[in-house]
Amino acid sequence: MKVTVAQDKCVSSGQCVLNAGEVFDQRDDDGVVLLLTDNPPLEQAENARKAAATYPALAIDIDE
Amino acid sequence: MSDTLTGTATEVPDYPMDRDSRCPFAPPPQVLEMGEAKPLSRVRIWDGSTPWLITGHEVARELFADSRVSVDDRRDGFPHWNEHMLSTVYKRPRSVFTSDAEEHTRFRRMLSKPFTFKRVEGLRPAIQQVTDECIDAILAGPQPADIVTKLALPVPTRVISEMLGVPYEDHEFFQHHANVGLARYASAEDGQKGAMSLAQYLIDLVKTKMEIPRGEGTEDAVSDLAERVNGGEISVKEAAQLGTGLLIAGHETTANMIGIGVLALLENPEQAALLRDSDDAKFIANAVEELMRYLSIIQNGQRRVAAEDIEIGGETIRAGEGIILDLAPANWDSAAYPDPDKLDLTRDAGQQLGFGYGRHQCVGQQLARAELQIVFHTLLKRIPTLRLAVPLDEVPFKHDRLAYGVYELPVTW
Numbered sequence: 001m002k003v004t005v006a007q008d009k010c011v012s013s014g015q016c017v018l019n020a021g022e023v024f025d026q027r028d029d030d031g032v033v034l035l036l037t038d039n040p041p042l043e044q045a046e047n048a049r050k051a052a053a054t055y056p057a058l059a060i061d062i063d064e
Numbered sequence: 065m066s067d068t069l070t071g072t073a074t075e076v077p078d079y080p081m082d083r084d085s086r087c088p089f090a091p092p093p094q095v096l097e098m099g100e101a102k103p104l105s106r107v108r109i110w111d112g113s114t115p116w117l118i119t120g121h122e123v124a125r126e127l128f129a130d131s132r133v134s135v136d137d138r139r140d141g142f143p144h145w146n147e148h149m150l151s152t153v154y155k156r157p158r159s160v161f162t163s164d165a166e167e168h169t170r171f172r173r174m175l176s177k178p179f180t181f182k183r184v185e186g187l188r189p190a191i192q193q194v195t196d197e198c199i200d201a202i203l204a205g206p207q208p209a210d211i212v213t214k215l216a217l218p219v220p221t222r223v224i225s226e227m228l229g230v231p232y233e234d235h236e237f238f239q240h241h242a243n244v245g246l247a248r249y250a251s252a253e254d255g256q257k258g259a260m261s262l263a264q265y266l267i268d269l270v271k272t273k274m275e276i277p278r279g280e281g282t283e284d285a286v287s288d289l290a291e292r293v294n295g296g297e298i299s300v301k302e303a304a305q306l307g308t309g310l311l312i313a314g315h316e317t318t319a320n321m322i323g324i325g326v327l328a329l330l331e332n333p334e335q336a337a338l339l340r341d342s343d344d345a346k347f348i349a350n351a352v353e354e355l356m357r358y359l360s361i362i363q364n365g366q367r368r369v370a371a372e373d374i375e376i377g378g379e380t381i382r383a384g385e386g387i388i389l390d391l392a393p394a395n396w397d398s399a400a401y402p403d404p405d406k407l408d409l410t411r412d413a414g415q416q417l418g419f420g421y422g423r424h425q426c427v428g429q430q431l432a433r434a435e436l437q438i439v440f441h442t443l444l445k446r447i448p449t450l451r452l453a454v455p456l457d458e459v460p461f462k463h464d465r466l467a468y469g470v471y472e473l474p475v476t477w
Contacts, residue, residue, distance in 0.1 A: 009423075011169075011172055011427075012172065012176035013426075017180075028180070030173035030174075031176035031177060031179065056129065056421045057129065057423045
């Protein structure tokens with residue numbers, strides 16, 4: 001699994017951290033998405049998929 | 065081809081539509097019928113124009129996320145709420161609500177700092193304390209008690225005061241002016257006076273915070289905005305407007321969701337029991353999503369206009385045509401949620417559209433979630449015998465407001 005984020009599309013909803021706090025974080029200043037790991041371990045993969053699916057601005061892409 | 069080109073004008077139904085008073089939690093029956101037939105169809109609004117009403121869950125999600133769909137209310141074809149909104153469109157400054165693309169991103173990021181997941185998690189103890197204090201007061205007071213004035217309004221007001229950085233001695237003033245326009249028989253004038261007093265208060269607060277040297281102030285939203293004023297990014301007036309926007313958006317909506325959410329739980333006691341007996345944070349979180357899905361309190365639709373032609377759901381939305389994304393029918397779309405008229409806290413409600421979707425999705429959603437999770441669960445735990453003190457058909461509903469809810473909710477225990 002390879003996770004990529006598009007910070008320019010991010011709207012700081014926090015949905016990514018809510019769903020997969022081990023994979024994503026938010027910049028303190030403006031809440032923009034930060035990628036903690038682009039290749040999450042298997043046990044976090046499902047959460048990362050859920051984050052990508054609920055992400056409102058389609059800023060998270062997952063290449064399986 | 066759409067029906068309106070071949071049909072007569074009378075076939076296009078007027079919008080918004082009325083709810084059925086016997087089913088106060090349900091979206092208007094006519095909207096649901098339209099949603100059963102097609103995910104999008106034409107409606108006629110106050111000015112005679114016939115924008116598209118989106119009732120399907122999937123089509124709503126796609127359009128919310130489509131960059132060809134604009135929130136710019138100065139574009140021709142934008143389906144305004146009413147004549148007042150149209151006539152004042154050039155008087156209202158551009159804001160996070162009416163800007164697209166990069167301009168929107170700039171506004172949005174100014175507002176995002178206090179609402180990050182981590183910042184909101186840090187507020188949970190304060191939200192819990194405010195909630196417990198309100199419930200202490202209910203238990204110590206007379207019966208019946210009004211959930212709206214004793215819990216639904218004060219919790220979000222006090223939380224947003226903390227977040228904005230309103231000094232404690234001003235909390236009462238702030239709470240009074242924030243709520244005066246929300247009362248059942250409030251006039252437009254009351255609302256305007258309340259809003260003006262708050263706007264002036266926030267201008268003064270921004271100015272006060274601007275004088276505090278960097279690093280010596282508190283961590284709060286108005287301090288953040290004051291810093292941006294000092295940095296030359298925005299004016300004092302813009303900062304105060306952003307602050308007022310946070311207050312109004314974060315306060316009235318949450319208050320309504322608490323009031324009507326408590327009522328929905330009281331009317332579904334077996335679901336309330338599931339929530340009361342659970343200590344699983346995931347279950348409690350999903351229960352709030354399901355309540356948001358079931359109640360979608362923002363009524364009368366999110367307004368947009370197509371910037372280009374868009375093919376969707378077997379129709380073509382032409383450039384310049386209005387789009388109204390109606391949250392309640394989309395959240396009651398049986399293709400997305402089987403038996404949508406059932407409040408079922410055990411279903412996966414993760415994709416509910418109560419906060420909208422796409423780049424304009426609610427900026428305060430994580431704060432709202434935290435407040436709702438804490439308030440519903442704590443109330444049910446602490447007052448397990450809570451019940452409605454009047455028949456359901458005597459509860460006054462807010463059919464006439466942007467945010468649906470109840471004006472009063474008398475309870476006993």
